[in-house]
Amino acid sequence: MSIVDLMSMAKPNLESRKKILAKLKGKGLANCFQCMKCTSGCTALKLLELKPNEIVKLVNLGFVDELPNSDIIWTCVTCLKCVERCPQKASPYHIIMALRNLAVEKEAKVPEGFLKAVSQILETGLAEPPQKIVTRKMETVDRECLNLPKIRLPKESFQAALMKAMEEK
């Protein structure tokens, strides 16, 4: 169940708020007037323990202590609908991204899928590995039988650069 204890969040933590705001790099959240467009249209709403509009307001008011540990920042499917529709350019997406970065910095628990994706990229250079597909004639084919060239593995310099970028956070 919920990791976020709503009762313990009564005190604003202005220091942490400052850190999140710094991560936002000028992408505003103060303009949010709680029109509910992000929440009304959220693709992942039914999986979220906090609503997108709540996240914006919580950060705005400084109730941020538990947010980096919350599930919601990893449940967001980053469909960017809220970015597209937000009338005040204060979409929760940017905050969720900032919180993800903060969580990694704090070495909070990152869901396995994300770690898998990272190691996948390190190894193959791809977020998704090439998969076999089924054609309209119900034949299962892979790249080889379609005469597509083999995917080259990333160079070591790419891996080094990616590792460096991750260490820098």
Add this chain to the structure above:
Amino acid sequence: MARIGVYVCHCGLNIAGVVDVEKVAEYAKTLPNVATAKHYTYMCSEPGQKLIQNDIKTHKLDRIVIATCSPRMHEETFRKAVAETGLNPYLTEIVNLREHVSWPHTHEPEKATEKAKALVRMGVARAQLLEPLEKHKVTVEKKVLVVGGGIAGIQASLDLANAGFKVYLVEKSPSIGGRMAQLDKTFPTLDCSACILTPKMVDVAKHENITLLTNAEITGVNGFVGNYEVSILKKPRYIDEKKCVGCELCTKVCPVKVPDKFNENLTERRAVYIYSSHAVPKIAVISPEHCLRLKLDKDVCGKCQAACEAKAVDFKQKPETVNVKVGGIIVAVGSEVFDATRMAELGYGRFKNVISNMEFERISDASGPTGGKIHNPKNGKNPKTIAFIQCVGSRDKRFHEYCCRVGCMVTLKQAILAREKIHENIRIYVCYIDLRAFGKGYDEFYTRAREMDIDFVAGVPSEIHEKPDGSLYFDVYDKSTNKLVQINPDLVVLGTGLVPNRDLEKISSLLHASRSSDGFLLEAHPKLRPLESAVAGVFLAGACQGPKDIPDTVAQASGAAAKAIGLLSTGEIEIEPLKAVVDKDLCSGCRICESICPFVAIEMKTEKVKGEEKLRAEVIEAVCQGCGACSSACPTSAIKIQQYGNRQILTQVDAGLAEACAEGGK
């Protein structure tokens, strides 16, 4: 030797809260030719003005430097105070310590004080070179042009006409009435729009002081306050206005059908048509872009000509330009309604049962396409569930940042009308962000809506979907219950806001009237001069200045009329002497100033000098606005602006740089 008095204003704490005014006054005393320097809480107040006036007498001052707010605010106040003592008012110099110092430098008081000192030093240096000037008087035309025949233009015209002024009312459409003529009922009293508007429209047409020019546009404006010359293009109606009786025989035989703009394209009209059932003047008009004969320029069709018993149809009519002389101009061109197709996620234009609030007005209006019965556009039946969605195109950084100021009240009214008109038990939802009911009687109107079982959902949907069976649905998260509500409406009304009229671009450039960042026309001062534009003699009324409802529009229109009356009633006005002057000996007649002047204030004249004919520039003083473009462009420095000549400006710059250089150019 000049004797200068320097006065530093605290402006309460506006200036004194940041700038050390005492230090600035002390510093001023050390400047050359300064006889006295003082500081006071409110220089513009009566005791402040008295202080200056007494000093002029006791210290025999002949130049006054006042370090205070922007000259746009109080320069006139101080000039008047100085003039009362007998000193020429143009020997006053304003140094702006508020907008230029204390407000932008709130967080650096020490630097602000240094900047204030520098500006005072510059002001003192310039003051020594000020010259006494006199105001000129010009006679004015006691006539007014009103542009736009909506409720704003109608109200302004009637007020002016009743006060005895001649009015030219120019309307682009074939009838006056504007937006208000399209509305069903009006908030917060629910009196019908036509019942209160049409009598006024008729009054305009009948008034002996009003010349009504419909189907017409202004195409040129020359001249200046009190003496404007305006060209008005009367587009041909292809109907003889004197013969047409408005019997509508022609409209029945015309074979061309086009969408009717008056009914928000919900119905069709013919190529020859009468603008609306209560049009004033009730005269037919042929739209040349639709009429077969006019479009093809061939001798075809002609059915209307054959049907007309009054022989009013005249295909040979040509556009006609009317030139009028007026003293003042009231702009009342109104606004437009936001085009909701730009917000694609709401499906307007794609889904038939998603309509704008203007379309709802036409559907609800007794003289509209459904005879006042609220029908679904898709199947013509009564809707079972109506959803209103607020702030469409307004309060949205993607489109318009401002609040449209009418959307909430329009929706409340339409929700009430739907409840009253449809007797079955239907569901009515209003999805809103903030519900604003701020006017007189408005919040009571909101209460009335709540008492009528209208469901208010605190939140707006992200998008509207269509199911495979053609019905609509949307999800909206209600913030007061923390529930995601699915609504299945069979009519969605979008609370589309008001946006600037697309004609404003043309009109603002014709009149040299500026626009604010939201695209509406800019008033001279947001609080103290809301009815005037910055151009003398041009007044603003109604939604061309910003989104407005009917009560506010009518109030502003009457106010603008009163302003025009105030300007023109004495028959003459005073003109500021801060204009361009030409030194004829230096002028080479190169005509650069003539080409550059934005106000067409330069006239080239030939003069005989020692037997030779020479071209010389001459300034039409009343037209010149003193912008200085000619002065900086003149290759021989022959043109200068009074009080802003090269010497006056450069001395000021030198004084500004003097101390900076002494400090080693820091």
